[in-house]
Amino acid sequence: MSQHTIGLDDVSVSLGEIDALRGVSMSIDPGEFLGLVGPNGAGKTTLLRTVNGVVTPDRGTVRLDGTPVADLGPRGVSRRVATVPQDTSVSFAFSVEDVVRMGRTPYRTRTDLTADEADREAVDRALERTAMADLRDRAITAVSGGERKRAFVARALAQDTPALVLDEPTASLDINHQVGVLELVGDLVASGKTAVAAIHDLDLAARYCDRLALLADGELQAVGDPETVLSDEHLQPAFETRTAVTPDAVTGTPSVTAIADPRRDRDVHVHVLGSGTTAARAITKLWQAGFDVTAGPLPSGDAALSVAGELDVEAITTPPLSGPDEAALREAREHCRTAAATVLADPVIGPDATVLELAESSDRPILVETRPLEDVDHADEAPRARYREFESRSITASIHGLVPAIAEATTAQAVPADD
Amino acid sequence: MRLGLRIGGWTVGLMAALLVVTVVSAAIGPVALDLPTVAKASLNAVGIPAGLDVALRDGSFLGGSLPTPTVDVRYAYPFSFAVPGTAETIVRDVRLPRIALGAVVGFALASAGAVMQGFFRNPMADPSIIGVSSGAAVGAVATIAFPVVFPLGLQAAAFVGALVAAFVVYAIATENGRTSVATLLLAGVAVQTFLGAVISYLLLHAGESLDRAVFWLMGHLHNSSWAEVEVTLPVAVVTFVGLLAYARDLNVLMLGEEDARTVGIAVERTKRILLALSSVVTAAAVAVAGVIGFVGLIVPHVMRLLVGPDHRILLPTSALAGATFLVATDTVARSGPAELPVGIVTAALGAPFFLYLLRRREVHEL
Numbered sequence: 001m002s003q004h005t006i007g008l009d010d011v012s013v014s015l016g017e018i019d020a021l022r023g024v025s026m027s028i029d030p031g032e033f034l035g036l037v038g039p040n041g042a043g044k045t046t047l048l049r050t051v052n053g054v055v056t057p058d059r060g061t062v063r064l065d066g067t068p069v070a071d072l073g074p075r076g077v078s079r080r081v082a083t084v085p086q087d088t089s090v091s092f093a094f095s096v097e098d099v100v101r102m103g104r105t106p107y108r109t110r111t112d113l114t115a116d117e118a119d120r121e122a123v124d125r126a127l128e129r130t131a132m133a134d135l136r137d138r139a140i141t142a143v144s145g146g147e148r149k150r151a152f153v154a155r156a157l158a159q160d161t162p163a164l165v166l167d168e169p170t171a172s173l174d175i176n177h178q179v180g181v182l183e184l185v186g187d188l189v190a191s192g193k194t195a196v197a198a199i200h201d202l203d204l205a206a207r208y209c210d211r212l213a214l215l216a217d218g219e220l221q222a223v224g225d226p227e228t229v230l231s232d233e234h235l236q237p238a239f240e241t242r243t244a245v246t247p248d249a250v251t252g253t254p255s256v257t258a259i260a261d262p263r264r265d266r267d268v269h270v271h272v273l274g275s276g277t278t279a280a281r282a283i284t285k286l287w288q289a290g291f292d293v294t295a296g297p298l299p300s301g302d303a304a305l306s307v308a309g310e311l312d313v314e315a316i317t318t319p320p321l322s323g324p325d326e327a328a329l330r331e332a333r334e335h336c337r338t339a340a341a342t343v344l345a346d347p348v349i350g351p352d353a354t355v356l357e358l359a360e361s362s363d364r365p366i367l368v369e370t371r372p373l374e375d376v377d378h379a380d381e382a383p384r385a386r387y388r389e390f391e392s393r394s395i396t397a398s399i400h401g402l403v404p405a406i407a408e409a410t411t412a413q414a415v416p417a418d419d
Numbered sequence: 420m421r422l423g424l425r426i427g428g429w430t431v432g433l434m435a436a437l438l439v440v441t442v443v444s445a446a447i448g449p450v451a452l453d454l455p456t457v458a459k460a461s462l463n464a465v466g467i468p469a470g471l472d473v474a475l476r477d478g479s480f481l482g483g484s485l486p487t488p489t490v491d492v493r494y495a496y497p498f499s500f501a502v503p504g505t506a507e508t509i510v511r512d513v514r515l516p517r518i519a520l521g522a523v524v525g526f527a528l529a530s531a532g533a534v535m536q537g538f539f540r541n542p543m544a545d546p547s548i549i550g551v552s553s554g555a556a557v558g559a560v561a562t563i564a565f566p567v568v569f570p571l572g573l574q575a576a577a578f579v580g581a582l583v584a585a586f587v588v589y590a591i592a593t594e595n596g597r598t599s600v601a602t603l604l605l606a607g608v609a610v611q612t613f614l615g616a617v618i619s620y621l622l623l624h625a626g627e628s629l630d631r632a633v634f635w636l637m638g639h640l641h642n643s644s645w646a647e648v649e650v651t652l653p654v655a656v657v658t659f660v661g662l663l664a665y666a667r668d669l670n671v672l673m674l675g676e677e678d679a680r681t682v683g684i685a686v687e688r689t690k691r692i693l694l695a696l697s698s699v700v701t702a703a704a705v706a707v708a709g710v711i712g713f714v715g716l717i718v719p720h721v722m723r724l725l726v727g728p729d730h731r732i733l734l735p736t737s738a739l740a741g742a743t744f745l746v747a748t749d750t751v752a753r754s755g756p757a758e759l760p761v762g763i764v765t766a767a768l769g770a771p772f773f774l775y776l777l778r779r780r781e782v783h784e785l
Contacts, residue, residue, distance in 0.1 A: 052681045078683030085678050091540065092673050092728040102671050106683035110664045159682065 003066055005030050005163050005194040006051055006081075011060035013046050013218075020046040022218040023060070028196055030162070033189040035209030036198040037229070039239050042215040044198035045086070048165050051196065053077040064163070078106040082156035086167040086198075088148045090140045096151045097136040100126055103158030126157035130184060146177030153184060164188065166197035170204060182208040202256040203248065206230055214238055230254040232310055244284070244310035246303065259311070262290040269294065270406060271335040271362075272304075273355050274345030278370050279304035281399050282345045287311045289403045294335045297324035304345075323354060336362045341409045343402065344394070346370055349387045351380075356390060364409040365394040368402065426732045433739035437522065440743050444750040445514045452506055459500035460510035466494030492649065520643040520651070520707060521749045521761070522742035525714055527655040527704035529741020531697040532715025533722070533734050534662055537669045538693055539600055546701040546715040549607040549694065553614035554584020555705040556636055560618055563632045564625035573635075574647070574706040581702030584610060589694060598690055600676075638711035638762025640749050647707045658700040659738060665693055666730035673728065711762045713769030714741055720776065 004027035013021040021043045028034045036044040049055035050062045053069050062069045064080045072080070082103065090099070103126065104119045127133040130150045135143055140151060149169065156164055166185065170178035178201070186208050189195050199205040205212055206226035214221040214229050216238035222229045235243045241258050248255035272282050272295040279295065280303045286293045296316025298305040308315040316331050318324040324332070336342045342362035346369060347355055359365045367390075397405035446457045472491040502510075531546035539548065547553065558580025562573045571579070588610050592603040618636070625632050634641075668689045671679045676686045701715070718741040719733065726732045745761070748768060752761040 049677075054677050054680050074680055074685045075683040078681060081681075083678070083681035085675070085681070087675075090674055094670070094673075094728055098670070098729060099674070102674070102682055105667065105671055108667060110667075155682075165681075 003030075004028060004063070005032075005065060006196060007063040007066075008047070008050070009061045009063070011047075011050055011057045011062060013043075013050060013055055013057050015046070019218050021050070021057070024215075024218075024220045025060075026213055026220060026223055028163075028194055030194050031189060031192055033186065033195045033197070033208065033210045035205035035212045035226075036196065036215060037200075037202055037205050037212055038215035038221070042238070043218040044215055045167055046218075047215065048083075048167050048196065048198055051163075052081050052083045052165050075106050078159065078161075080161050081163045081165055082159035082161040084149070084152045084156050084164065084166040084169055086171055088145075088152050090148075093139040093141050095136065096132055096138050096140055096143065096147075096154075097123065097127070099140050099151050100132070100136075100154045100158050103155035103160075106159065122158045122160055126154040129157055129188075130154040144177075146173050146180060149173060149177065149181055150184070153181065157188070162194060164193055164195040164197075166195065168198055168200055170199065170201060178204060202230060202235075203253070206255070207248070207251050207253045226254055230256055242311070244307050246306045246310070259284060260288055262288055264290045266290040266292075268292060268341075268406070268410065269335075269339045271295065271332075271339040271342045272345060273332075273336075273342060273359055274347055274368075275299065275302045275304050276346060277303050278346040278368060278399070280307040282343050282368055282402060283307055283311065283313055285399055285402050286343070286406075287313060291406070294339070296335075297328045297332050323352070329354070329358075332358050333361055341366055341406045343368060343406075347387070349383055351383065353383060353386065356383075356387065359394075360390055365390070366402070366405050366409055367391060367394040367396045368399060369396065370399070422729070422731065425726070426735060429726060429732060429736045430739065433736060433743060437739060437743045437746070440746050440750075441518050441522070444518050444746055445510050447750055447754050448509070448514060450505075450509055452509065456502055456506050457510055459498075460502045460507050461515060462498040463496065463500055463502060463507065464511045464515050465498060466496050469493045469495040516645045516648060517640050517643040517749065517753075518746050519645075519648045521640050521746045523648060523651045523655050524640070524704040524708045524711065525718075525741040525743070525745025526659070526738045527651070527700045527741075528711065528715040529718040529722075529744070530655075530659050530662060530734055530738040531701045531704075532741075533719035533730065533737040534669065534693055534697045535715070536719055536723075537673050537728075537730055537733075538690070538697075539604060540673055541604070542720065543716070544604075545712075546697060547611075547705070547710070549588045549603060549698065550584035550610040550614065551581045551698050551701045552705050552710045553611045553618070555581035555702060556710055557584070557614050557617050557621070559635050559706075559709070560621045560625070560632045563628045563635060564621050574650075577706040578702050581705055582698060584614060585694070585698040585702070589691075597687055598694075600690075634760060635709045637760035638709040638765070639760040640708055640752075641758065641760075643707075651703050651707055654703040655700055658696045658703075659734075661696045662693070662700075663731075663734055665689060665696075666734050669693065669730045670728070709760070709762065711745070711765055713765045713773070714745055717765075717769040717773055718744055720773070724776075 006028040008024055008026050011021055011024045024047060036047060038044055046055060050057050053074060056070065064072065069077055100123050101119065104122060127136050130153050132150050132154050135147060140148060169181050169185065173181065182204060185195055209226065211224060212226050212229040213223045214234055221238050222234045230245050232243050232245060235256065239258065242261055244257045244259055245254050269292040270286050272279055272293060275298050283293055283295055283304060284307055294314045295304060295308050297318045298315050299318050299320050301320055305315055305317065316328050318328055336358050341364060342359060343366045344359040395405050395409055442454060442458055442461060445461060446452045446454055470493040472493060474489055528546050535544040535546055535548055536542060555577040558576035559573055562576040588603065588606045589598065591606040592598050622629060622632055668684050671682055671684055672689065680686050719737040722733055722737045722740055726736050748764045749761040752759045752764040
């Protein structure tokens with residue numbers, strides 16, 4: 001075998017009646033941060049346990065630096081892989097330093113009860129590195145959850161191993177500590193460690209890991225960089241739900257939103273006008289309610305466009321920084337005319353009246369406004385008056401009230417109004 | 420080094436306490452002696468093992484006679500102060516063996532208790548939790564009630580009964596080489612209940628020896644002899660050293676077995692060794708002194724509050740405090756108008772103290 005830091009070859013584990021892992025093969029190279037993602041019970045923790053030797057596979061081999069775990073023994077494994085457990089609750093009042101020093105266990109013989117120089121240096125370094133030095137004398141039972149997690153990371157560092165195994169390092173932590181712990185692991189990986197972590201939060205996994213491995217039902221579904229693994233194509237079968245993967249507004253890394261499946265098929269066509277996050281939310285809401293949704297025109301790169309793409313909603317696209325061309329407008333006009341209802345999401349009132357004009361072509365437009373008028377009104381008197389006139393003859397709804405509003409609009413259509 | 424200093428300080432302090440309690444206890448009794456005399460007589464009794472005599476003698480076993488190897492220890496006595504003959508006899512042949520045995524038994528029970536509480540991660544664990552005491556009681560009561568059926572000595576029967584009970588509990592809780600701590604605890608309770616029924620049955624049919632059986636069950640240091648000290652002391656010291664060698668492993672085990680595995684502890688093997696050592700040391704203590712409750716529960720508890728959960732310091736301090744505590748309580752037990760079994764005194768003092776700790780919620784810290 002090659003010198004992967006961690007290598008799994010056709011690993012299967014049965015826990016009682018359940019097949020926790022089925023023929024998983026993968027490898028983790030030196031200096032890599034691999035995230036294990038997947039639903040509860042997918043086998044993430046079991047996989048980690050085969051790596052740190054807690055569980056012996058029924059079939060297949062786990063190798064550390066090329067040597068099978070089974071040949072290494074507890075001491076040998078613990079000099080190659082350090083584990084940060086998911087549950088760090090301790091009911092004994094050991095000091096933080098005591099806990100960190102337990103990481104030196106693999107290097108101690110039974111006869112010397114107190115630490116030597118190498119131990120002290122490793123413990124000091126680990127406390128320093130995790131910013132726990134000031135808390136070293138505190139009882140582990142008296143520090144916060146985030147600090148306790150850092151203390152266990154420090155213990156893993158004191159263990160002085162090439163590889164780290166982390167089981168849900170962010171579980172039950174506040175968001176600041178979640179990011180803090182993963183930043184720390186990222187730094188450690190940057191300085192040469194290899195890490196594998198089971199991470200529940202897909203967004204955090206995508207943000208910090210070099211590669212992700214998606215597990216479901218004990219089988220490896222996909223491995224690769226986060227952008228490849230986190231796609232609806234992989235996520236839907238694994239999590240048994242539709243997902244929308246959009247770039248995170250702040251970090252730019254993939255952000256996954258689970259979407260409940262449509263409750264029923266309504267067979268009613270609704271067209272969505274407008275752009276940005278409000279349009280995106282309207283599209284999602286209507287799609288979930290089971291409408292036949294179309295959208296556009298939408299400039300490429302728009303949030304609403306990526307949501308439409310994720311949900312297979314037909315959308316009319318226009319290039320960025322240029323208005324819709326004639327073909328796009330014709331198509332949109334056609335949609336507005338044939339749709340049972342047209343939704344206008346957060347329009348901007350300005351000199352460009354293209355979208356408003358499209359909305360006006362609908363019989364019963366529904367207006368969704370989430371922003372105060374001052375924020376959207378950049379216009380002179382004329383467009384503003386035109387907008388007021390449009391507002392007066394449309395149904396105004398919030399995102400949550402969208403479905404009843406459409407019901408109202410479509411009933412009104414069935415019984416035509418007097419004018 | 421800080422830890423080394425703390426261990427040293429506590430050890431010296433507790434040793435001094437044990438010495439003081441020993442001398443005071445030796446002065447108390449039906450014949451009151453003054454402390455200097457007691458101190459001198461005690462020093463005269465200090466023997467240093469100087470050699471071993473090994474010989475084969477004809478011993479009787481199961482009615483027949485067969486050669487039995489015997490080991491005699493030769494002692495050198497470095498002190499010889501002038502002390503009145505009666506005082507010397509009282510101190511050396513009556514009071515000191517009892518004090519010494521009390522110290523050894525307290526030492527053994529408290530160290531086993533400290534280990535069991537850490538092992539089970541449970542503040543209610545005590546040395547007899549895996550059935551050791553009940554097993555010993557069955558062996559002892561059976562020997563008292565039916566001497567014909569069990570020809571072994573009382574202590575030997577109790578010792579064997581203790582180890583058999585512990586092994587049965589261990590075997591029940593072990594599957595595929597893994598011993599579940601939770602199962603061990605429950606199996607221990609079930610086996611203890613069952614053996615309790617056996618003991619009750621034996622007592623019903625004990626007839627005239629009922630008094631002796633009940634007295635044994637209550638825990639006592641009556642009629643202690645140097646011979647008993649000579650057998651139990653080496654057992655206690657050897658197992659204690661063994662347990663101390665596993666103090667670090669026990670610390671790590673307290674964070675959970677899976678966690679201990681990831682820092683390189685061979686968990687199942689360590690558990691087996693800890694169980695075996697603490698069962699043997701408890702069995703030895705119970706065999707000579709009967710069921711003395713609360714020493715193994717209370718003493719490690721109090722020491723944990725004082726020195727913290729680290730077994731490297733908790734184990735030696737608990738052992739020494741246990742020795743001191745049992746000598747002190749036994750002095751109380753025998754200084755009243757009628758001698759009480761010491762088990763009554765330890766329970767009567769220990770239980771309220773435990774409740775006091777419980778009220779202060781300090782036991783929740785474990």
